[in-house]
Amino acid sequence: MRVPPLLLGATTLFWGWQCGAWLAGGLLAVVVEGVRIVPWRWELDDRDFNRIADLSAVLFLGLIYYQYDTYAVHGIFGTLRWLPLVLLPLLAAQLYSTREAIRYSTLFISIRRAEARGRMADAGAIDLRYPFLALCLLSASAGTADRSRFYAGLCLLVVWALWGARSRRYSPVLWGAVMVLSLAGGMGIQSGILKTRAALEPIVLEWLQERLWQMRDPYRTQTVIGEIGDFKSSDRILMRVDSPRSPPPALLREASYRTYSTGVWLAGSAQFSTLNSDIEGTTWALQKGVGPFHVANISQRLRRGKGLLALPGGTHRLAELPVEELKQNTLGAVTVTNGPDLIEYVAHYRPDKTVDRAADETDLQLPGRQRALFTELVDELGLRGLEAEVVIARISAYFKQHFSYTLVQRKSQGLRPLAYFLQESRRGHCEYFATATVLLLRAAGIPARYATGYSVQEYSNLEERFVVRRRHAHSWALVEVNGQWRDLDTTPAVWAPLEAEAASSWEPLYDFLAWLRYRFTRWRVSEGGLETRWLPWLALPLFLFLLWRLRSTRRQKRAEEGPLPQRPAQTVGVSSDYYQIEAYLRANDLVRPSGETPQNWLRQLGESHRLEGMDEVLLDILPTHYRWRFDPQGLDARARQKFSRRVQAWMTQYATKRPYDAKHICTGKYGSRAMQEQLPSKCESDPGIHGTKERNGR
Amino acid sequence: MDSESQAQVVYQRLLANVERVIRGQDRAVRLLIAAFAAGGHVLLEDVPGTGKTTLAKALARSIHAEFQRIQFTPDLLPSDILGVSIFDQGSQKFCFHPGPVFTEVLLADEINRASPRTQSALLEAMGERQVSVDGARHGLKPLFFVIATQNPLEFQGTFPLPESQMDRFALRFSLGYVSPGEEVEILSDQAHGHPLERIVPCVSEGEVATLRTELESVRVSEELKRYVVDIVGATRSAEGVRVGASPRASLTVVRVAQALALFDGLDFVTPDHIQEIAEPAIAHRILVEDQAGFSGLGGEQVVKEILETLPVPA
Structure with a gap:
């Protein structure tokens, strides 16, 4: 099917107008229409097309990454808006080559492989011009602000495209009338679709955010206590900790909780209050106090500028933290909002001096169902009436001697999960140990809380600092002794090596890529204003490479207009009379x-x-x-x-x-x-x- | 060639014999004999009464060859054409009873009246020159030549040949109406019985074999081969064409052009032979777009336009 002259160019200009990208639209128009003036054609073979398709795919992935990284889930629309630019190399390859269509094998690696292995004959080819046109219109729809102008332009372009293909059996007047009718009908449907979209979009986005990008809830944490099976977390690096003058903090706490009920820990009435920063807006005092402080440099990523900070116990002050708002609850959880993608802050902390709210009755409560179990255990261990320090030592020793660590949970036979853990299996992961310790301490009359966060244990030689992975997520007990809260981790120390054993053999490679990404993000964040402008420059080397590849490809003079191929010059009988x-x-x-x-x-x-x-x-x-x-x-x-x-x-x-x-x-x-x-x-x-x-x- | 070759003599004899029955169809007779010499099958397409069947019968009877005719009907089954294996109680074995396709000249009358399944059975036999029944292969005769006829106007109760199957016919052409003078002659000829009944074989099987052997020695210059390829290639990019002609079309054009050159007493092909054969050999392999089809564009018109615009080697 022939494309009417100038239609592609007009469509790209329309796209540029709708997306507010006149320059890009103009560039596209020049490329797609320039083909009418340029007298030569590239003689590209399948491999060249495959390379160009791969380039388009890389650009596409880059675009998705950039859009998602910058706008999170809203980046879908940004991605859609810029798709014509992504498809441009492939379309240009088709237009400026001697071929008139792109083979399906160029577009789909699976077909490419199937053809190479002889499992599939020639899968055919597709002329990209009309798909590109449709894509431009779709992209323009994502960028448009004014619906009526968009629809008018859309109608004009569609009529233009269909005019050449109309049936000559009917008069143009009749054809025009049918077109007007269908376009009017289309307008009605479109407004209906827009209304539906307006109604559905918030629901879907909300659902996606809830399901996929949930951050830890400082009010409530769901443990996997009672669930069976193999528990494994990813190797993804979440934080980097650097502590130049002292050993790094062993545990970084995100939140702590007070009330336990069948697998769920709740924070109860722990109100958040907004804190004020210093005049520069980067230093935040969590607690009044004097040093000497330990210092830890912590870097972590924020999703859409929001996050829950994982802090060493007894953090008094946070410096170099450029966020707009910081809130802290009475249990020590700290959230930030409106920050950059990557924050690198300095935590000043005193492990012996915590800032959490003093213990009260809630910190001694035992859930009704577990009361008997733990009271019995306290008696069995002879913890009643002992000094807090002694109780803590005995409990630590108890877990150390009689319990082992496992990530695999079996079904408890008739017993409640905690009872099964304490009486039968004596195997579990950190949530079991932490929960049992907290409840045991409370049964012995010592206030305790349940804390979640990360364990700092892996030193990366590549990055020359400690890295915290998702699988280092940990939970432990907080115990109050002499009015100060301190960490009590009864999980056997073997847990970290056990978890590390489950790591993928590709981990070093992932780590290297993660490090590159970290360095890149850091550079990007530090450059600030360049953030939105760097991407086109990044694509420049790719285009230069492509141009170089094409320059080295043989170019062929375009044949005369029409389907007449060039024949070799006559050689025989040229001198015939x-x-x-x-x-x-x-x-x-x-x-x-x-x-x-x-x-x-x-x-x-x-x-x-x-x-x-x-x-x-x-x-x-x-x-x-x-x-x-x-x-x-x-x-x-x-x-x-x-x-x-x-x-x-x-x-x-x-x-x-x-x-x-x-x-x-x-x-x-x-x-x-x-x-x-x-x-x-x-x-x-x-x-x-x-x-x-x-x-x-x- | 200075003197008349044996092939040319055979052609002249065949032509004269057939023309005793068919009046005013010189072109059609020439094309039919050319396709026969080139070993390609022919599809005759025309309205009823123009002499399609008579032409086919005249050729078949002019050769000392086995002749079979199948009248295609909607209830015709593949086994009616190919043959069938029947259990022989005496020998306790399946015996293959060959169908009418095991002949030398086969007239498939009104081929578009049979179901696609039956059409496919014949067309595959034409393509492969063999028949597979119950897993056993049966080769067809070396002279095997199919003349199929179809009526292009009737749609009721017909199954148009699939495009891919059309490719198996070397040539497709129609006869058209003869001039009034010739029609009067036809009336006179048939005053005392049909001339077809008086026709006697004039060419032996061996002479047909000679014709085919001599055809292979007809030379084709590289330039003309390129011209053929360009014509066929141009059908693929012509406006309004969905699927152009295949390389099989190029092969057929060259081969039938060789036969025409032989008939003209030449031992090389000229551009005139290519142009003469291009339309009947290529047009039926072209699939025009629906839109263009509605506007009256057909394969014939596409080939004609290409021949007019593509510079011919001169």
Whole structure:
């Protein structure tokens, strides 16, 4: 299906207008319409097309990454808006190459492989021009602010595209009426769709955000206590911790909770309050206090500028934290909003001096169902009436001696999960240990809370600092001794190596890529204003590479307009004397149409009596010319001479029959010697004869 | 060739014999014999009564060859054409009973009246020159030549040949109406019985074999081969064409052009032969777009336009 002239260019300009990207739209228009002016074509083969398709795919992934990274889920619309630019290399390859379509194998790696392995014959090809046009319209719809203008433009372009393909059986008026009707109907449907979209979009986005990008809830945490199976977390690096002057904090706490009920820890009434920063807006005092402080540099990513900070216990002050708002609850959880993608802050902390709210009755509560279990255990361990320090030591020893760590939970036979853990299996992961410790401490009369966060344990030689992965997520107990809260981690120390064993063998590679990404994000965040402008510059080397590849590819001159392919120049029989006859007749305004064979032409001339009855002779001569020209064995020298004589004789005879035409016989080139003497040279200015002279190669 | 070759003599004899029955169809007779010599099958397409069947019968009877005719009907089954294996109680074995396709000249009358399944059975036999029944292969005769006829006007109760199957016919052409004078002659000829009944075979099987052998020695220049390829190639990019002709079309054009050259007493092909054969050999392989089809564009018109615009080697 042919694309009407200038339609593609107009569509790209429309896209540029709707997306507010006039420059990009203009560039696209120049590329897609320039093909009408540019006289050459690239001779690209399948491999070149595959490379260009891969480039488009890389651009597409880059676009998705950038959009998601910058606008999160709202980036879907940004991605859609810029898709024409992504498809441009492939479309340009089609337009500026000798091919008229892109093979499906270029677009789909699966087909490429299937064809390479012979499992699939040629899967066919697709002309990208109309799909590109449709994509431009779709993208324009994502960028549009003014619906009525968009719809008007859309209608115009669609009518333009369909005009050439309309049925000639019906009058244009009828066709136009049908078009108007369908466009009006389309407008009604479109407004309906828009209303539906407006209603559905918030719901879907909300659902996606809830399901996929949930951050830890400082009010409530769901443990997997009671669930069975294998618990594994990813190796993704979440934080980087650098503590230049002291050992790093062993635990980074995100939140702590007070009330336990069947697998769920709740924070209860822990109100958040907004804190004020210093005048620069980067230093936040969480607690009044004096040093000496330990210092830890922590970097972590924020999703859409929001996040829950994982802090060392007893953090008093946060410095170099450029967020707009920071809130802290009474249990020590700190959230930030409106920050950059990556924050790198300095935590000043005193492990021995916590800022959490003092213990009260809630911190001694035991859930009704577990009360008997833990009271019995306290009695069994003889913890009643002992000093807090002694109780803590005994509990630590108890778990250390009798329990082991596992990520695999089996089904408890009739017992409650915690009872099964304490009495039967004696195996579990951190949530079991932390929960049991908290409840055991409370049963012994010591206030305790449940804390979640991360364990800092892995030093990365690559980054020269500690890295915290998702699988380092941990939970432990907080215990109050002498009015100060301190961390009590009863999970066997073997847990970290056990978790590390489950790590993927690709981990070093992932780490390296993660490090590059971290460095890149850091650079990007630090550059600030450049954030939105760097991407096109990043694409520049890709385009330069592509141009270099194409430059080194053979270029082919574009064929003449229309479906006429170039044929190699004539080589056999170029010196046949028959061409003298044709040239002579041409000079007499008897021009052979390029698609007509000499035999048919001469016959027709004979039938219309324009050869003065001499057509029979010519038709008799012609087979010899044909043999000279089209018989691969050719004509021998004698036969050629004979043929030449016959041609000259015919021309002389014809000239005498039509003396008034004799002036047209070209001297020196085409006439007989006798004719040359008779006629003065006049045909030097005859273009027809010159053409033949060149063709004959004389 | 200076003197008349044996092939040319055979052609002249065949032509004269057939023309005793068919009047005013010189072109059609020439094309039919050319396709026969080139070993390609022919589809005759025309309205009823123009002499399609008579032409086919005349050719078949002019050769000392086995002739079969199948009248295609909607209830015709593949086994009616190919043959069937029947259990022989005496020998306790399945015996293959060959169908009418095991002949030398086969007239498939009104081929578009049979179901696609039956059409496919014949067309595959034409393509492969063999028949597979119950897992056993049966080769067809070396001279095997199919003349199929179809009526292009009738749609009721017909199954148009699928495009891919059309490719199996070397040539498709129609006969058209003869001039009034010739029609009068036809009336006179048939005053005392049909001339078809008086026709006697004039060419032996061996002579047909000679014709085919000599055809292979007809030379084709590289330039003309390129011209053929360009014509066929141009059908693929012509406006209004959905699917152009295949390389099989190029092969057929060259081969039938060789036969025409032989008939003209030449031992090389000229551009006139290519142009003569291009339309009947290529047009039926072209699939035009629906839109263009509605506007009256057909394969014939596409080929004609290409021949007019593509510079011919001269």
